[in-house]
Amino acid sequence: xxxxxxxxxxxxxxxxxxxxxxxxxxxxxxxxxxxxxxxxxxxxxxxxxxxxxxxxxxxxxxxxxxxxxxxxxxxxxxxxxxxxxxxxxxxxxxxxxxxxxxxxxxxxxxx
Amino acid sequence: xxxxxxxxxxxxxxxxxxxxxxxxxxxxxxxxxxxxxxxxxxxxxxxxxxxxxxxxxxxxxxxxxxxxxxxxxxxxxxxxxxxxxxxxxxxxxxxxxxxxxxxxxxxxxxxx
Numbered sequence: 275x276x277x278x279x280x281x282x283x284x285x286x287x288x289x290x291x292x293x294x295x296x297x298x299x300x301x302x303x304x305x306x307x308x309x310x311x312x313x314x315x316x317x318x319x320x321x322x323x324x325x326x327x328x329x330x331x332x333x334x335x336x337x338x339x340x341x342x343x344x345x346x347x348x349x350x351x352x353x354x355x356x357x358x359x360x361x362x363x364x365x366x367x368x369x370x371x372x373x374x375x376x377x378x379x380x381x382x383x384x385x
Numbered sequence: 386x387x388x389x390x391x392x393x394x395x396x397x398x399x400x401x402x403x404x405x406x407x408x409x410x411x412x413x414x415x416x417x418x419x420x421x422x423x424x425x426x427x428x429x430x431x432x433x434x435x436x437x438x439x440x441x442x443x444x445x446x447x448x449x450x451x452x453x454x455x456x457x458x459x460x461x462x463x464x465x466x467x468x469x470x471x472x473x474x475x476x477x478x479x480x481x482x483x484x485x486x487x488x489x490x491x492x493x494x495x496x497x
Contacts, residue, residue: 310486317389317475317488318428361427367483372443373418377427 276301276364283380292349294379296362299343307338307345310361312378318361322347349381357383388412391476391489398496404463406492408476416479417459418486419443419451421472428475434459435481466496 279297286292298307306325310318322329324336324345335348349356359378392407410417416435420428420443430443432451440451448470452460459478463470473493479486 315491317477317491318486319488320485323484365483372430372433372441373416373477373479373483373486374430374444375420375428377425 276305278362278364278376280360280362280376280379282377283382285382285384286352287384288353289351292352292356292381292383294347294349294360294362294381295344296347296364297344298362298364301342301364302366304366305342305364306367307336307342308363308365308367309334309336309347310363310375312359312361314358318375321360323367352381352383354383354385357381389476389478389487389489391474391492393492394490396492396494398463398466398494400467400496402463402466402496404466404494404496406461406463406474406476406494408459408461408478408489409457410459410478410487411457412478412480412487413456414478414487415456415481416483416486417453418477418479419449419459419461420475420477421445421470422475422491423472431461466494468496470494471496 276298308323309321312318329336337346361378389410418433419431434453450462476489
């Protein structure tokens with residue numbers, strides 16, 4: 275499994291764009307990058323997944339450079355409700371794998 | 386609406402008791418997982434299962450066992466609860482292609 279490294283915490287203000295970067299230097303050819311969001315006292319929920327270049331959905335965008343050794347989750351115009359822990363996972367999406375979470379990035383959005 | 390249901394939201398048990406945490410999913414998923422979450426340590430994988438009657442150890446299996454007799458149900462067992470097993474326990478399920486994992490609401494277990 276590719277090891278991931280994320281900042282422990284980030285602070286932002288309402289209305290700003292937030293970019294959270296995840297490093298995964300030993301990502302394998304078949305690995306995908308997946309991000310989850312977790313609110314206090316809840317289980318994580320899937321946000322976005324990608325393999326290369328850029329993926330966008332109604333919640334976020336995921337930017338993956340050509341070498342795929344890092345990825346950036348972009349949250350446009352955050353609100354107080356985006357305060358949560360964000361996890362970056364790297365692994366294959368077929369076959370057998372452990373689905374390992376790290377410690378994540380704690381994002382605090384202030385008024 | 387897809388759902389992963391954990392049997393209890395809060396649970397208080399005594400040291401030495403045998404504790405069962407139940408998890409049921411209604412999505413016909415092959416994969417199921419048990420995690421514990423403690424402040425500052427993120428989610429740590431205890432056990433997982435990729436098929437009925439199949440189980441694999443995660444990163445912290447000591448003191449725990451699991452059972453998966455039916456596809457929709459994955460049970461976590463604490464054979465003899467100890468105070469250091471006080472934690473939030475989260476169950477998850479995912480399809481074979483791992484495109485998205487779904488989590489339950491968690492069980493906050495306190496061992497006294």
